[in-house]
Amino acid sequence: MSKYPEIADKLMSLKKAVTRFVTNGCQLSIGGFTVARNPMAAVYEIVRQGISDIHLVCHSNGQGLDVLIGAGCVKRVEIAYGGNGRYAPTCFRFRRAVEQGQIEFEDYSNYQMSLRFLAGSLSVPFIPTKSSLGSDLLRVQGFSEKIRKQRKVARKKFEVIQNPFAEEEDQVVLLPALTPDVAIIHAQYVGEDGTVRIKGLSFADVEQAKSADVLIVTCEEIVPRSYIRLDPDQNTLPPFFVDAIVKVPYGAHPTACFGFYDYDPNHLNLYKKVAKDDDSFKKYLDGWVYGVADHEEYLSRVGAAALLSIKANPVVGYAQGLDRK
């Protein structure tokens, strides 16, 4: 008998969740934003399993995006932003891959990508906005005609139409919906009934989660049904959207998880140093991803002292006074 009978069929190891749902060539979306709540444990597991030809759709994933691209898992990316705050004004492996022609890429903006996920979550084929009129986002296409015929790739990047409800001239941009094969988000809490609670900012995680065919949620803690239902105003997603639940403490490291831990400046600075060079980046992956069996072993390599230094004050949500240089 499972400790959590209500979610027994969804609760699984990270290895199993990735093996079952993340396949070569799938369209994948990961939650979080630059230095916050990237589902890094899942990203590392995808790299360890050698999943390839991923079509990544995201807005501003810093660390997760860069590791997936750097490890050669990504064939194609639709993106708004490839940076990681002060630790990487432009993500290093993303930059290298684009400059060397190693990946197919298409640029949108953050709001546009969020709207595209929203459209997917609402089951509508496209969504209008006034954003980007006059910009090169509407002049230059990243994907070739050949790529545009591929599965899950929109036939057009966008369409500009006259507002059908206006008498006067009024241009509107239509953006194609996104319906990824898989979305992976990292949450602070999942209830033993499967309810998801994200604390702090949710970014576009909710839209990404609901736009996907399959949703994997990794979490810091699984909490009692009575707790998660005591204050449902705080909850983010109902159980029936969730296909796999994986408990992975520190599952967003080295990115932050509000209320639990801060981003890890030492690790991000180490990454900054190694990611600029192909050989040193390969050694980084060998040591931190391929060389460990799972996230527990990864965390023991990070070390208790380092994890303690980024422990968040649970009241303010971050590690006060942390040396972040």
Added chain:
Amino acid sequence: MLTYSANEMMALAAGRLIKDGDIVFAGTGVSMLAATAAKRIYAPKAVVFFETGGVDPILEEIPMAVADSRVMYGTCLNSGLIEAFSIVGHRKLHTVAFLGAAQIDRYGNLNTTSLGDYHRPKTRFSGSGGACDVASFASGVITFMQHDKRRFVEQLDYLTSVGWYQGGNSRQKLGLRRGGAIAVVTNLGLMKFDETSKEMVLAQYYPGVSVTKIVENTSFPLDVSGAAEAPPPSAEELRILREEVDPQKLIL
């Protein structure tokens, strides 16, 4: 005589442009300093918010990214991207956005995407992020730049975020209902835009910086006829910046 850095002067020059009641969209780096300084020194009733969804955080410590947990504490609302962009473009609100860029042209259009051919760039940058969106929607944009000829260019390699587009009323003709470039704050001075032509003009040069130096570091012609020397930072402005805004000296 007070000594101060270019970053300090930039943060204050931009902060001075913020007024009470402004809803300020902040990015990373110097823009974070400027937004925080504005609220603590010039416009206590301004509200700072982030594209990630954090609205009016306390900012006891400087965030290193717009998704930093520090933008989620002491807020009036923690939300997400869709909600944040509903604020940027809201017709009831006067929103001012701080942006940065790799290239800017005479009309305040910005490039944060790439140099050279888009498909096989010489240098790839982060991309739009929320910049293109706020440039489309905000009441006005203030841009931070390092002032040199490679960055102040005749022709952008890629137009990520629209300022005054091709000048005159061309921005409105695109279908963008409001907004445009208000000012450009650099390590040398403060630029604004001509009311009719929408071309960049020099408004202020910092103490110790010559007008000639600014012109020499700009690839397009710059009207300097209305330029005046910027007031230097006061002791109190510098104290607040150093002791309250960024005591850990993460950006200063």
